[in-house]
Amino acid sequence: MSSNKNKPKVVLMQGNEAMARGALAAGLDFFAGYPITPSTEIAEICSIELPKINGKFIQMEDEIASISAIIGASLAGAKTMTATSGPGYSLMTEGIGFAKMTETPCVVVNVMRGGPSTGLPTKPSQSDIMQARWGNHGDAPAIALYPNSVSESYELSIRAMNLAEKYRTCVVLLSDEVLGHMREPIELPDLSQVKIVRRITPTKPPEWYQHYPDNPKYPMPKASFGEGYRFHVTGLSHDAKGFPTNRADETKVLMDRLRNKIAYHIDDIVQIENYQMEDAKIAIFAAGIASRAAKEAVVKARKKGIKVGLMRPLTIWPFPDAAVRKYLADKKAIIVPELNQGQLSLELKRVMGGIWNYEIRKTKKIKEIHRTDGLLITPDQILQSIMEVK
Amino acid sequence: MKKISQKSIHKYLRHDKKFPHVWCPGCSNGIVLGAVIRAIAELGLKKDNIAMVSGIGCSSRMPVYADFNTLHSLHGRAIAYATGVKMYKPEMDVVVITGDGDATAIGGNHFIHAARRNIDLTVILINNNIYGMTGGQYSPTTPYGDKATTTPYGNIDPTFDICQLAIGAGATFVARTSAYHAIEAQSFIKQAFEHKGFSLVEVISACPVIYGRLNKKGDAPTMMKQMKENVIPVKQYEKLSAEAKADKITKGILMHDTDKKEYTEAYSELINSLNKPEEESNE
Numbered sequence: 001m002s003s004n005k006n007k008p009k010v011v012l013m014q015g016n017e018a019m020a021r022g023a024l025a026a027g028l029d030f031f032a033g034y035p036i037t038p039s040t041e042i043a044e045i046c047s048i049e050l051p052k053i054n055g056k057f058i059q060m061e062d063e064i065a066s067i068s069a070i071i072g073a074s075l076a077g078a079k080t081m082t083a084t085s086g087p088g089y090s091l092m093t094e095g096i097g098f099a100k101m102t103e104t105p106c107v108v109v110n111v112m113r114g115g116p117s118t119g120l121p122t123k124p125s126q127s128d129i130m131q132a133r134w135g136n137h138g139d140a141p142a143i144a145l146y147p148n149s150v151s152e153s154y155e156l157s158i159r160a161m162n163l164a165e166k167y168r169t170c171v172v173l174l175s176d177e178v179l180g181h182m183r184e185p186i187e188l189p190d191l192s193q194v195k196i197v198r199r200i201t202p203t204k205p206p207e208w209y210q211h212y213p214d215n216p217k218y219p220m221p222k223a224s225f226g227e228g229y230r231f232h233v234t235g236l237s238h239d240a241k242g243f244p245t246n247r248a249d250e251t252k253v254l255m256d257r258l259r260n261k262i263a264y265h266i267d268d269i270v271q272i273e274n275y276q277m278e279d280a281k282i283a284i285f286a287a288g289i290a291s292r293a294a295k296e297a298v299v300k301a302r303k304k305g306i307k308v309g310l311m312r313p314l315t316i317w318p319f320p321d322a323a324v325r326k327y328l329a330d331k332k333a334i335i336v337p338e339l340n341q342g343q344l345s346l347e348l349k350r351v352m353g354g355i356w357n358y359e360i361r362k363t364k365k366i367k368e369i370h371r372t373d374g375l376l377i378t379p380d381q382i383l384q385s386i387m388e389v390k
Numbered sequence: 391m392k393k394i395s396q397k398s399i400h401k402y403l404r405h406d407k408k409f410p411h412v413w414c415p416g417c418s419n420g421i422v423l424g425a426v427i428r429a430i431a432e433l434g435l436k437k438d439n440i441a442m443v444s445g446i447g448c449s450s451r452m453p454v455y456a457d458f459n460t461l462h463s464l465h466g467r468a469i470a471y472a473t474g475v476k477m478y479k480p481e482m483d484v485v486v487i488t489g490d491g492d493a494t495a496i497g498g499n500h501f502i503h504a505a506r507r508n509i510d511l512t513v514i515l516i517n518n519n520i521y522g523m524t525g526g527q528y529s530p531t532t533p534y535g536d537k538a539t540t541t542p543y544g545n546i547d548p549t550f551d552i553c554q555l556a557i558g559a560g561a562t563f564v565a566r567t568s569a570y571h572a573i574e575a576q577s578f579i580k581q582a583f584e585h586k587g588f589s590l591v592e593v594i595s596a597c598p599v600i601y602g603r604l605n606k607k608g609d610a611p612t613m614m615k616q617m618k619e620n621v622i623p624v625k626q627y628e629k630l631s632a633e634a635k636a637d638k639i640t641k642g643i644l645m646h647d648t649d650k651k652e653y654t655e656a657y658s659e660l661i662n663s664l665n666k667p668e669e670e671s672n673e
Binding site for chain 1: 407437467471475477500657661
């Protein structure tokens with residue numbers, strides 16, 4: 001404890017713990033959750049830490065209640081998170097849609113396990129990639145982040161809290177059983193240097209306050225319950241003041257805003273990482289736990305003299321369309337290893353397919369590696385695919 | 391009972407919300423809204439400090455008209471949303487407006503668990519024995535044999551006694567009356583607000599346009615009269631013969647326990663115990 005203050009503090013941490021501690025660093029002060037493997041440690045850590053900092057933790061009766069409670073608390077001014085896995089996430093999807101519709105900030109962690117249904121609770125999976133995008137009914141864009149290390153779990157947890165606050169929406173933070181349970185040394189950042197998006201309280205008199213302003217800026221002032229603004233919140237289609245409406249013009253404004261606030265800020269939201277991509281003839285496109293094996297495969301292939309690179313999205317949704325077109329269009333082949341039956345690759349094919357765009361049809365081949373038996377994709381498995389397409 | 395004038399009620403209604411409301415002619419929901427507002431006015435609660443939370447259904451449309459911090463949430467989830475609000479800001483007065491279907495069918499789990507925790511929510515449950523908003527399907531309180539659009543041959547489902555359900559789950563203030571007994575409703579709601587802990591006021595209501603029509607109960611005034619005759623005090627009920635009891639409902643304060651610890655209070659004690667400055671050691 002008495003170590004040099006300027007020296008970064010290195011600690012051994014579990015992925016789930018890093019997500020909890022990252023959120024706490026970003027100002028988390030309310031957590032509601034329900035036990036589910038493999039995410040439970042996040043709730044456990046929050047139950048220990050939150051009361052110490054005057055925050056609140058509550059274990060609800062189910063996942064539906066958990067998402068409901070965090071949205072309620074967020075409306076009352078809290079920075080909120082809940083954590084779950086596949087079956088619980090399915091139960092939460094209606095609430096996630098409500099948070100998006102009512103533009104209420106919150107973060108939902110999904111530590112992915114094998115599915116469908118109860119599936120493989122103690123095995124890793126990446127099969128909720130599409131659910132993170134399309135889980136809720138109705139049209140609403142999604143923000144979903146997916147780290148690939150313990151330290152990145154910490155960083156992206158802060159980022160998820162910030163994005164939720166800035167864009168007033170539900171942000172999904174993806175993880176998986178291996179990432180959530182493995183331990184790695186991480187360097188804790190100096191929190192005074194970490195950018196935290198705080199809630200801006202409105203200065204307008206209450207009678208002028210619009211909870212859903214016509215010309216939104218991100219971030220924008222936002223009132224909470226009990227502050228004198230007395231606004232209305234409903235999952236019904238609503239006008240600028242939040243009152244229900246059936247009018248086509250008012251509904252159009254609402255629906256356009258929900259889409260555009262993400263679509264117009266893609267550069268701010270999307271993060272990717274390129275590894276040895278400059279001279280690569282073959283690219284691997286992988287996220288989360290699968291990208292760790294992919295990186296290893298790149299190193300192995302390079303040793304054999306094969307020019308392979310890795311492109312890794314840290315933001316899964318919105319999908320990095322522009323980056324995919326920019327960096328992958330001229331590759332001879334793209335290998336997509338993932339722990340599902342082809343969810344990222346489906347999206348990649350949407351972008352790369354481009355029947356109307358000859359330029360991005362130069363890619364000869366998209367090679368998919370699927371694995372849904374509860375085991376990880378190995379570097380050698382990817383290397384084998386590299387040998388096949390080279 | 392303090393008399394609250396019509397004029398002072400207007401102070402609690404939203405002026406920027408487009409009336410008329412969504413409720414049918416003869417619906418009891420307006421009477422209950424009036425009783426809630428009168429109770430709040432009587433207690434002198436601050437509008438800024440009240441959060442009114444509802445789910446989905448006819449009764450759940452109430453918050454939009456009231457000038458409080460209002461949240462019209464998802465079907466069945468009002469109590470869970472309200473739990474989040476109350477946990478984060480225990481100093482707020484959180485009132486939940488819900489119905490028989492919303493609170494005891496789809497939301498039954500949240501209802502019993504909030505009662506078990508004894509979290510300080512004031513739940514006003516308007517029981518009209520039917521799903522009105524979707525056109526008249528049977529609910530957990532539709533009487534045996536009654537007609538609904540989904541019980542064309544008569545209802546065979548046994549019903550919930552909502553107050554007994556709440557008491558069994560651990561609620562510490564439970565009262566029932568009807569929309570006919572509006573003054574009593576106001577009094578019960580007032581006491582529910584004053585009570586520290588989970589409180590439930592079940593208000594038996596009339597739905598002449600849907601439930602009444604399907605079951606040939608007569609028009610709105612007739613249904614009012616039925617509530618007057620059928621919703622009776624517990625003592626009066628106990629004197630009746632088994633046969634006479636059949637279509638009667640008890641009213642009154644059925645549970646009032648001030649000993650059980652309130653949940654947000656217990657949590658703040660927990661916070662205080664953790665943040666207590668360490669006692670100096672004598673050694």
